[in-house]
């Protein structure tokens with residue numbers, strides 16, 4: 001019998017392609033927007049405690065962590081949902097807020113997970129193409145049930161102006177998720193919009209600025225009815241006990257995160273200037289990566305040439321993205337190694 005037992009939508013859809021995590025050692029990883037510096041040493045206490053407590057299930061509602069996040073953002077714990085990475089948070093937004101005959105919007109290019117989340121739920125997408133300079137004009141009469149607005153955007157690194165974002169939120173009829181995964185590297189954030197509007201959520205991640213990509217913790221802030229709906233459908237214990245403890249320690253050490261982000265911003269500005277000097281077109285970045293367009297060799301060839309020298313950057317094939325490379329900001333030493341490799345290759 002040759003009958004597939006897999007849902008047709010799942011058979012048809014393409015999976016999300018994560019950035020390469022090499023299995024061999026020795027690569028300089030500038031491809032997945034991880035933080036090159038360690039997380040706060042305050043997490044060591046949680047890691048060193050005897051493991052006996054792991055016999056017990058974690059708090060299914062992450063209450064202590066939510067209270068801490070609520071203090072940080074000046075809201076109530078009931079306005080915070082904590083998930084297994086912000087990826088889980090985004091998936092739950094789709095499941096909680098979009099009917100099967102609804103639509104999901106996002107900019108093209110932006111985070112390539114959004115269409116995958118829609119496809120898995122058999123929900124139609126209405127992407128909005130960004131202009132050649134990667135800014136946007138919403139098409140007249142545009143509507144969707146949910147819009148993922150990535151700000152700063154990935155992979156372009158651009159932060160959209162506050163008034164543009166605010167007026168989009170004010171005029172939009174569906175749910176808006178402001179995906180602020182990179183916001184700690186930006187000049188400002190839009191958390192106030194989640195506290196002002198009943199249909200706007202702000203999603204954050206501990207993966208980038210808190211150096212905890214391996215932990216898998218993200219959260220979203222917004223109006224209580226939306227947050228309560230997400231709690232109805234999440235997995236019973238979606239954030240494990242160690243993750244809750246470590247995230248709590250990390251959130252409590254804002255000074256460490258801020259100092260780390262400032263260091264990365266300084267390296268970012270130096271690296272952007274060095275790339276521009278070599279002839280790359282590099283837009284302003286409000287994130288922990290650069291969106292850089294080489295004139296020679298072509299972006300794909302440069303990606304391959306760097307890979308051959310054990311330096312990984314991210315290449316996204318496609319009409320809107322294929323002329324650029326996304327380069328994560330590493331340590332100063334790693335960025336110097338990148339620049340030396342570019343000079344050897346003759347890239348610019």
Ligand SMILES: Cc1ncc(COP(=O)(O)O)c(C=O)c1O
Pocket residue numbers: 032033084085086087088111150154179181204205206207213216217218
């Ligand atoms: C825009 C954006 N949102 C969310 C995420 C996911 O972050 P997390 O590690 O918290 O799942 C990423 C990760 O690359 C991202 O680029």
